[in-house]
Amino acid sequence: MQRESVPYRPLNKSTSQLHGDLRIVSLESEPPYEALSYTWGSSSESKTMQIDKRHSINITDNLFRALRRMRGHLLSRTLWIDAVCINQDDGSEKSSQVQMMGRIYKSATTVLVWLGEYSHPSPSDPWRMRRPHWKDARNSAGLNDRGRRFAVALNEALRDTEPRWHDRAWIIQEFVLSTETLLCFGPITIAYDKLHLMDLMLRLPQHLEYLDAFFQKTSDMVKLSYGVGELQQSISEACLYTSTASCKDDRDRVYSLLSLIDVKEAAIIGADYTESCPCEITFARATYAALVARNDFSILQLVSFKQLSAYSLPSWVVDFTLQQDPTDGQVHRHVTRPVKWPLDGTDDGSSPLTVSLNMKLLMVTGTAFDSVDEVLSLATARFAQTGASAAKIAEDLIPFLLKLFQKRDSRPVWVKCSESLDDLLKPGVLLMAGSRTQAGSIIKASFTVWHDVASPAAIGRDAAYVPFWRCGSDEKYQRTSDIVGTELGWLMDYAAVSSGGANVFTTSTGLIGLAPSTVEPTDRIVLLKNGKLPALLQAVGEHYLFRGFAWVHNANEEVQEKSQDGMLKADSFVLC
Template sequence: MSTATTNESNAGLGPYQYQPLAKGSGDIRLIKIVQVQEARGNDTDVILEIDMFHVPSVKLALISQCPDLQRSRLVGPENTFRALFTIHHSTQKTKTELYQPGEQVMLWIDALCINQVDVAEKNTQVPRMGQIYRQAKGAVGYIGAPEPGRDPGDGFLALAWFGNAPVIKPPEGIPADQSDPRFQEWYRSYQIQQENEPPQDFAEALTSLFANDWFLRCWVIQEMVLSRETVCLYGYGQDARSWSLKTMAMLIERGQSAANHRHDLNKAVKGSKARILELEKAVQVDSWRVLREDLAKKPSGLGIVELLSRTRFGKATDLRDKVYALLGLMNEEDVPVIRVDYSESYTAAQLFRDVAVHCMASLDGPATLVHAGLESSIRGLPTWVPDWSTMYRTPLNTGIYNACANLFRPINVLPGRRKLSALGVKVDIIAHTGIPMTYPDAQLEKHRMNRSTRDGTPDIFGLVLSAAILCERLRERHPAGYPLKHENWPDVVWRTCCVDRNWAGKRVTGNDRLSFHACLKRFGFGEDLFAAVKLDEATGQMPVQSASRSFQDSGLNEAALSFELMVIEFQKGRVLGTTAGGLFGSFPSTTKVGDIVVVLFGGWVPFVLRPVEEDLFELVGAAYVHGIMDGEWVQAAVAADEPDLLRDFVIQ
């Protein structure tokens, strides 16, 4: 028997001694909560008594009793203790898809059931976590708790309104527990009210819910995706509320897809001090739903690059867990090449490079490069190796472009695994850049409110202004229209600002153009975008500067807001710029004048390279270059049959 505490009141007990798991046996440890002792008048003096025992994982459903163990003190993370304490109270009083009130449940918690100081045990147990989640009856996700004094139920009520169901209080006779089948049956028949004011403290309650880092922990992904059923607990101890993850995912999906979602959300948070940035975590829940659906179609697992890119926001104390936490979701080709090694000698940099080398030998090579670049936070990592521990910029949706015109050539990792060689076509050299849209988290909230930041980072008005100024210079050189296609210059501006894609992840349509014109009108650009950015000789100012209106004064135009939020999202970590030959594009924020634009065979998008020395380059990152995203440049280069146009680029 082990005792877990929130303080050192049991300091007299000896530390718990893990008994080694039999090698090659497939055994795991399980936990059963025996009892809880709470000292009256002192919320921090709580003792959990648990039994921990070994069991073959194939017999999880057959365990009915535990052996007697010597009483000792088990030290674990505080959040693990809070989760166990809350689970105990929930199982005593709440009916969910996983347990009945009063039912004794057996738990597997990685923080306790794996001896965290035994490297050899971690190396063998971590790869089996996916199997454990699949065999278990379900998973309990402990989200955390709101600030003192706030009812955890307020967060779920706010989420319900976010899902376009403002009035969620069920009629008398229907339980308020959102995971109860009777509640879900009533909710399915509920007529959603399209026009409704948000509940009181909507923004604060919702952001309080999503402020919990649980939504971003990389180890949560496997639990939520692989488990048959999942119950989420929010709150602490007896005050916690339970919800089915399916209910949460349904509301978030509905909220994201609702036509008036963004308008309603901004109306609700206007003037609020709540951190709207936290709402981005809601997207993670929806991503788990999509992963479950994708795995149902591909039960053998998904590709490693796809998984890492889709879970990049996940956070881990040990950066190697960014990869290891996805083993249960990977396909059979990728899992065997992943070296699970928690020894100090095998670093995250080595793991990330090993993953990149493996991917370069497959069709995923160029797709891997899309997530790499100069901004790595890991010292010594080659620029072609993605640093999965951070987010450089909003990634381009490679599935909608075809810059390489379907021409594929293998990428060769050179001896020493520090450099690679890729065949491609040089497009042009960077001639001018605008003001970069930085990506640090500290700036995102300011971007959300469309306000200029103190470091000069542009808001949507500044971004469109920068685009118009850059294109006005090109327009003077190419009055007949944009190079290659002779496209109208205003179309070049708006399509490049949103990298020619919309919220649905597809290429833009006429409706998206209407939202761009609404944006121009809202900020005083008028009908002629380029006339608005020409300097007035008398005043020395641009007409648009005096005509523009601030975000707060302009009101909420739904069409304009759609374009603004879309551009701000897609341009994070990027900078607009032009090439010497007159092309306009969106490049990584670290792009400099003199960098070159190339298209690699097999790469669906162009890349920016920085010359280091003769025939040697660094990868700056992936780019959107208007007019060449469908293979136009590559097709012209191949048709010209000029040897100088095709070359191997060596990247370090």
């Protein structure tokens, strides 16, 4: 059974001078036009194009090659091209036009994606490659000659265009918002079809690096498009797809997403290419916009404490130039037991978030319910710890926990140090149901041991009391099911991504928690209004540095008890 070919159209090639007429139109009149999506290329603007038969403008080599392929001999073609239609030297015009980019690409009849040239293209290529499918029913696992030529040519075009189209930040909205997308390379034009491309990838006899990267990036953009429908997507989610992109201006990592995010966030961010709005202010506006529009603090989980920034940013501002992964922003989604705000009806009703005019200071509403006492650094990474690494974690953690137990109560604790390490390292204890990583399992087991031994019901029992690690599997599960949430594995990942490692800490009231390695003794543990996880704040004079989010065992019970006793109040914390 043969597969029908996707729509195609040959592109013309000519070596003569490029000419065009520049027209000013209103999008309200719905003019028919095609929009070009391409990469400027690394070369200088060494080619020229005649505009209105009177002016000559400089364009890059890659744009020159694209336009030479796309023009027709007999009929004119109406295109929208950013380098030609926007005065790149006028910051005010650029700021205004950039805010319209989403409408421009969404209103275009077709978005032409120029991927580059390849070696020795032939005028007959559009016909020779028009049906890149597998051979036939008798040999469906292989590609025919057209399919192989198509894949190799596309891979070659992607390889030789620098930077590559799929590495550019602006292409995300250009691709996601288009109603019809045509891939153009050399003389070939073919409709983008994810399933068709997937078939092609599965049947290639060899791995083609650049074609594979192109497929992965466009697949990610298709996923991103699912959240665009009602424009309810936050920049905290969308920015994960531009962190590895290529930008001439780092502000474009934010501005290129304006058409893909919540309209309230986009309105706060705006677009400003003038000198009065450097990257620091753009990133601060974007962070603040997500905080206000989403009414939560989830964007702050993207603040990195381990990667050096090229910019001088406040501790609460996300650096959108640092590489992130789409899974790096997931921790708040997996918090099954958020710490509840205990002071509703007791504050003055003012906005929990305000920012200074220079976008450097952020005032938040919260309540400090505890402070960090002692800290233990764990030899953890983002992925599972096994063997010697797992043993090292338990070996460091057990004496740290025993010290906490003795501090909480002067009576003896039913733990035999000579046996505890060997017993804790048994698979039945470490590999509990629901664990994401073995490291998370060790932490869970240790927390459970702490809860079991240090709780009032456990302390003071006679020698017949059976410790947690001696219990059968059913009793182990019963003891742990209602006291340990499922977010610990995600907190371990968050700590590793944001700071390079995780620390266990104890608090001044005898609680235990897990946090990024930024945590230090005397840090204040603050529950932010509308937050899900406690935040760590480090005092610097009258202000505070944001040092990440933490998991605190029994935090809900602690804040509710202190609230009922009148020990908590809503305060303002100014983050710098």
